[in-house]
Amino acid sequence: MRNIDITSLILQMLSLDILFKDYNNIDLMQELQHQDKNYFERIIKQNEEIINLLKERGDNDGRNSNWKNDWSNR
DSSP: OHHHHHHHHHHHHHHHHHHHHHHHHHHHHHHHHHHHHHHHHHHHHHHHHHHHHHHHHHHHHHSSSOOHHHHHHH
């Protein structure tokens, strides 16, 4: 009977260790998802700003010029 109690205790300790490792992995994955969301939002915002600047530049020229042509003429 004592062997069963010791074995049970060891198995419970191993289970607890696995549980803690899994908990740490979940925290890590949540933090990575949070960072990804922030980076993607930042990239999208910067892209929108670039597009707006390019549109404003086209409007300031008084025509809808192709920005590639503008750069190739320099």
